[in-house]
Amino acid sequence: MKAIPIEYYLILAGVLFAIGILGVIIRRNAIVIFMAIEIMLNSVNLTFIAFSSYLGDISGQIFLFFVMAVAAAESAIGLAIILALFRKKQTIYVDEVNTLKH
Amino acid sequence: MNWLLITFLILGVLAIASALFTVLSRHPIYSALSLIVHFFSLAGLYLSLQSQFIAILQIIVYAGAIMVLVVFVLLLLNLSESEMKTLQGQSRRGVGIALIAIFVIILANIIMVNYSQPTELTSRADLFTAQSIGNALFSSYLFPIEITGILLFTAIIGALVMAKKKLID
Numbered sequence: 001m002k003a004i005p006i007e008y009y010l011i012l013a014g015v016l017f018a019i020g021i022l023g024v025i026i027r028r029n030a031i032v033i034f035m036a037i038e039i040m041l042n043s044v045n046l047t048f049i050a051f052s053s054y055l056g057d058i059s060g061q062i063f064l065f066f067v068m069a070v071a072a073a074e075s076a077i078g079l080a081i082i083l084a085l086f087r088k089k090q091t092i093y094v095d096e097v098n099t100l101k102h
Numbered sequence: 103m104n105w106l107l108i109t110f111l112i113l114g115v116l117a118i119a120s121a122l123f124t125v126l127s128r129h130p131i132y133s134a135l136s137l138i139v140h141f142f143s144l145a146g147l148y149l150s151l152q153s154q155f156i157a158i159l160q161i162i163v164y165a166g167a168i169m170v171l172v173v174f175v176l177l178l179l180n181l182s183e184s185e186m187k188t189l190q191g192q193s194r195r196g197v198g199i200a201l202i203a204i205f206v207i208i209l210a211n212i213i214m215v216n217y218s219q220p221t222e223l224t225s226r227a228d229l230f231t232a233q234s235i236g237n238a239l240f241s242s243y244l245f246p247i248e249i250t251g252i253l254l255f256t257a258i259i260g261a262l263v264m265a266k267k268k269l270i271d
Contacts, residue, residue, distance in 0.1 A: 007214065008114075009110075022199065026195045036125055042140070049153050049156060069254060072168060079171050
């Protein structure tokens with residue numbers, strides 16, 4: 001069985017990370033920005049797993065554990081912030097939230 | 103043909119397409135649904151890397167817990183169709199795409215230069231079982247996992263406090 005080189009996984013992870021950055025840059029909806037951040041976290045997870053699997057080291061999988069825990073905490077806090085923002089401002093578009101500016 | 107390569111190509115194209123659809127689709131609920139497809143294709147990629155426990159964890163944690171939260175909030179906010187706005191600023195989109203292109207090129211160069219020696223994927227299905235991961239977690243990574251527990255606990259309390267109605271008024 002001929003294995004595929006690890007560069008394929010790394011390039012895929014890089015492309016996914018770039019798509020995540022693209023989402024954070026061009027979207028204004030806070031929930032979509034939030035989902036783009038999830039895409040970026042997942043691309044980093046893919047790199048961890050690729051290296052862990054190709055080098056035979058279990059540390060990458062452990063780190064993915066912690067990344068998942070942080071992502072879960074981030075999603076709970078972030079969605080609570082979005083909910084509170086919507087109650088206060090009636091909007092979830094990030095460029096309409098400029099109270100701190102003035 | 104190489105079945106590993108075919109599997110990788112199908113899952114990779116699916117992951118990239120669903121990620122693009124997540125980022126570019128007009129309505130957030132379509133973004134959420136295609137993000138679920140993205141998580142499943144990543145779980146398939148983890149399976150192709152012989153990490154079966156992590157693949158199951160990916161489906162449970164991301165496609166289960168986090169996406170339920172996202173869809174729940176989307177339904178709770180109840181954005182009407184008139185509030186949906188188009189992607190703003192063609193110039194900003196152009197800047198974003200150019201930036202991403204430069205980033206991908208730099209990344210591909212770095213990867214091609216640094217990892218030129220071939221690394222073979224041997225059979226490691228017995229190394230990445232739930233048992234061995236649990237052993238590592240509760241022996242050499244015991245302190246980090248306790249800290250993670252504290253982090254999750256703090257996040258629960260923070261989310262509860264922030265989502266309370268009285269705090270807003």
